[in-house]
Amino acid sequence: MRYKSTHRWRFIELGLALIFIIYAITTYHFANRNRFLPNTQIGATNVSNKTVNQAATAINRTLSQQKFSLTQNGKTLATFSTQKLGVHLQSTTALAKLMQQQNAWSWPLRFFGNAQADTKTKLAISSDKAALTSIIAEKTTALNKTRQAGSAGKLQIKNDKVTLQNGTAGNQISAAKLTNAVTAALASGDTSLAVTKTVYTTPSTNTQTHQLAKKATAILNERAAYNVGGTHFTIPKQKIASWLVYQNGTLTLNQNLVQAYVTALNHKYRTYGKTKTFKSTLRGTVSVSGGLYGWSFRVADETAALTAQILKGKSFTRQPLVQGTGYNTNKQVIGNTYVEVDKQNQKMFIYVNGKLKLKTNVVTGLPPKQTTTTGVWSVWAKKRNATLKGTELDGTKYATKVSYWMPIDDTGIGIHDASWQPTFGGTWYKTHGSNGCINTPPSVMPKVYKLVALGTPVIVF
Incomplete structure (x- = not known):
């Protein structure tokens, strides 16, 4: 009896030793050869006993062959294959991190069921943006045929008031928003996306119309x-x-x-x-x-x-x-600085800031064909030693030199000295009047030239 009992314990000890050796060798295998533990799942891919690079190859194969679904309220709206999207891992960094996180000593437990790798670690997955955009645009167009479009907000201005009617969002899908959402889902390794209001087409007029209503109110106020x-x-x-x-x-x-x-x-x-x-x-x-x-x-x-x-x-x-000319904010049409040419009395007066600074006899145009034109003009130029050119009534041309020249209209009429006139004032103009200019005594003209600035009104009446 003693012999049989001893033999049994030796057999148990040998078995335990063998199990320990197998456990140790297998643990060494997973720990030092950098392989994933048995029954390890990453997403939809089983990476058991694979190295990081082998796991990446297997995951890329799965990514390129899987179906992606768009769902809403538990119903599948559309599906498409990722085959044409070129979905792939950007790098193996995340896989290496998952490898480091696993406990090699726990490998026996993995035989009792599949274990999903750490879901907090997101794999960096990319895809062909152009191909995805094209597919989503196609799916969005098809889906929106049976979905309600949003209505624009309305702004009304009536009776000096601004009223605003908000638009409705509808449930049509924005291709651009959906593309961004699917891109993010694929990058996270997801195989489906639940469509929510976040990807709906938002009528831009809602926000915009609110802003315009605020602006319209500000304008009216x-x-x-x-x-x-x-x-x-x-x-x-x-x-x-x-x-x-x-x-x-x-x-x-x-x-x-x-x-x-x-x-x-x-x-x-x-x-x-x-x-x-x-x-x-x-x-x-x-x-x-x-x-x-x-x-x-x-x-x-x-x-x-x-x-x-x-x-x-x-x-x-x-x-x-x-x-x-003559604009001011003093409610003055002519102002209080001006030149007054009284044809009837053949006199010229110069006022500066409301004060009479000079008065003189003059000779105006010869009536009836050369009379100085009535109106309110202004001095638009000042020139010394000018030559005045024109044509007499008989057709002969003249060129007369003057020492001071101040044109006032657009036909050649102006104020100047006239040394050829023997007298000024009275009725002399009726028989010896000018060609239309205001002939001024040479002794007075220098004072006129000095007193009258450019732009000064000249009243001829």
Whole structure:
């Protein structure tokens, strides 16, 4: 009995020793030859007893042959093969990391069931972007045929108020958003993607229309003011509301209406081409029409500038863009610095800042064909020692030298010294008048030249 018992224990010891040897050798095999443990799964690929490189080859084979599904609410919307996408591992770094994380001593436990590798470690997987984009575009087009498109938000401007009706998102899929989502899923080794609202086509007009509604409200609440020649006024809110246009996702102003408004302002406030009331030195208040002096709106430019200013949605006070001469903000048409030429009395007066600085007799144009043209003009040039050229009534040409020359219109009329005139003032002009210029005594002309600056109004009446 003792012999049999001893023999049995020796047999058990030998068995245990053999098991330990096999365990040790197998553990050494997995630990030192860098192989994955039995029944190890990475994604859908069994990498048992494979090295990192062998596992990468097997995974790439699986990736290139698998099906990818788009699902929603438990239903499969579409599937496609990854064969044409060139799906592959970018590197074996993650596999090497998984290899290092496994416990070689636990290999016997793997025979009792499959073990998924650490799911926290994501494999870096890439694919052919162009091929994927093409496939997703095709699938999206097919899916959207039975899905509801979103509706754009609506912006209305009525009764000086802005109302906003939000658009609806719908459930159509954005090909670009879905492509990005599938790319991320493939990169994580997933074989399916649950479609959610995050890949729906979002009507850009929702956010955009909210922003435009806010801008439209700011425009209607702004104070749009003018200072035209010293006259201050505000554009009525109702007027701006009637100009405001929301169309094709943009906010602008009706240019025809804005230009009509600017044209009306120009007609009301411009001084160019209008009869000017003037308090003369010897004849009281007179009305003088004609002449090039005055200003007007640059209608087209002012229309564009006003539009841009209003669309900023901030209160402002602007002065108009004008052309011509004499614009000021003192409500003055002519101002208090000017030259007065009284043809009836044959006298010229020069006022500077409201004070009479010079008065002199003159000789104006010979009536009736060469009379000095009535109107309000301005000195647009000053020149010393000029030669005046022209044609007499009989057709002969002349070239007359003068020491001082100050043209005032666009036909050659101006103020200059006239040494050939024996006398000035009175009725001399009726028989010995000029060709239209204002002949001034040579002794006085230097003072006139010094007193009168460029742009000074010249009133001839």
